[in-house]
Amino acid sequence: MTLAEHPATDVPTSDADPFGHEILEDPTPFHTALREAGPVSYLSRYGVFAFGRYAEVHAALVDWQGFQSAAGVGLSNFRTEEPWRPPSLLLEADPPRHDAxxxxxxxxxxxxALRRLREGWAADAEALVDEVxxxxxEFDAVASLAEAFPLRVFPDAVGIGEAGxxxxxxxxxxxxxxxxxxxxLVATGLPRMGELAGWVDAQCRRDALAPGGFGAAIWAAADRGDITHDQAPLVVRSLLSAxxxxxxxxxSAVLHAFATHPDQWARLRERPELVRVAFDEAVRWASPVQTFFRTATRDIEIAGTSVPDGRKILMFLGAANRDPRRWGADADRFDLGRDPSGHVGFGMGIHQCxxxxxxxxxAESVLRALLRRVETIELTGPARRHHNNTLRAWESIPVRVRPATGR
Incomplete structure (x- = not known):
């Protein structure tokens, strides 16, 4: 990072590409440089202002009036560009359109709903872990657990069928x-865009959803007039999209964290009541959602820098979640002794997940099933990343487990 002249103001400027494969593979050095450069930087490659420190990211997330979502939470600016699909009523809308x-x-x-699901999901997790x-x-923790369990239980909860x-x-x-x-990364997915989007849209129709699921409940809300019937499939789509x-x-993040921090797995086995802390600490530590954009609704000053009306800002949630100013000198450590509440891994404010x-x-269902059956978890080889412009993902986490004694 070097201090360079921006057309409007002096601001630390970088020509780095946060969506390039080198940074996607390991964003930590870039995040550190971004935080140290100052509270606000300018990414010249994309013409956007960047926030990497916790205070500024948090402030932008909660200020929906100053930094809107309705112009898109990606690089595209819906004020000037046509969205490739109807915008999300949850993620890409602001009050009043967002409220209902x-x-x-x-x-x-x-x-x-969660009380109704808890017992069944616990049983499903135990059955899956026993099968694995x-x-x-030895197995791949991504394919065998992290992907298998959500794809086993969440579509059932929404009410979509097995096929597809x-x-x-x-x-x-x-x-x-x-x-x-x-x-x-976008180009790779484009050939299947029509097929995938068409299949998802078809699952959002009333007649495709089983009675008693989340999807049917959304359509029932439309029947009551809480939302319109045009909005109902878009709300269902938000469930399937995010x-x-x-x-x-x-x-994947929490399983990788325990495979690389055996002392913390031992700690959780001694204190299983920390299971929810463990998941939130993993979300803070790994930040599966790395970035989101907002758009300034007026000329707005943040940390001494003026962001012009209509300009995009890029919030680095992953950088904020490891900011030593908020989390201390050991912010890069996965630690069950930490209170991770306040992390921005799920967002913050009215658009919080x-x-x-x-x-x-x-996550609790899977971890509890593992706690009862597994004494140790360790990597058997290098874990492999899956690159995505927004998500911090694993393609493969090869592990070996030692079953708990007495089983």
Whole structure:
């Protein structure tokens, strides 16, 4: 980072590409440089202002009036560009358009629904872990657990059928890639865009959804007039767009954290009540969702830098979640002794992830099943990343486990 002259003001400027493969593989050096350069930087390659420190990222997330989501949470500016699909009513809308869909989905995914799911998901997790361990002590934690469990339970909870569930992960990958620039990652997914988007849209229709699921509850809310019937399939689509990939990568993050921090797995086995802390600490530490954009609604000053009306800002959630100013000198350490509350891995403010408690329940179900069966987890080889413009993901985490004694 070097101090360079921006047309409007002096601001630390970088020509680095945060969506390039080198930084996607290991963003830590870039995040450190971004934080140390100052509270606000300018990314000349994309013409956007960047926030890497916790205070500024948090402030932008909660200030929906100053930094809007309705112009898109990706690099594309919906003020001047046509979205490639109808914008999300949850992620890419602001009040008042955002309010009714948010209320409906918050109720659908509320405590009553989670209480109803808890026992069944715990049993499903135990069955899955038993199946995995029966095949032997070595397996890929991504394919066998982190992907398998959400794809096993979440579509059932939404109420979609068995056929075609393999489309969910590539669709989510395409969607989150599209928030970034039109690079090779986007180009790779483009040939399947129509097929994947068409399949997902078809699952959002009333007649495709089983009674008693989240999807049917959303359509029932439309029948009551809480949202319109035109909005209902878009709200269901939000579940299928953001409810699978983020959980898969959160589960991958916590499994990788324990495979590389055996002392913390031992600690969790001694104190299983820390299971939810463990998941949130992994989300803070790894930040499965790395970045989101906002757009200034007026000339707005933040940390002494003026961001002009209509300009994009890029919030680095991953950098904020390891900011020593907020988390201390050991911010880069995965530590169950830390209180991770306040991390921005699920966002913050009115656009904070509405399904975060569902993700926590899925992770808790898997971790508790493992705690009862597995004494140690270790890597058997290099873990391999999957690159995405928005998500911090694992392609493969090869592990070996030692079963707990007494089983």
């Amino acid at each position: 869909p948010r209320r409906v989905l918050s109720a659908v995914l509320g405590p009553r 361990l029966a095949r032997g002590p 569930r393999e489309h969910l992960l590539p669709y989510g990958d395409l969607l989150f890639n599209a928030f970034g620039p039109h690079n090779d 409810g699978v990939d983020t959980t898969v990568h959160g589960l 509405v399904g975060q408690h569902v993700a926590r329940l899925e």
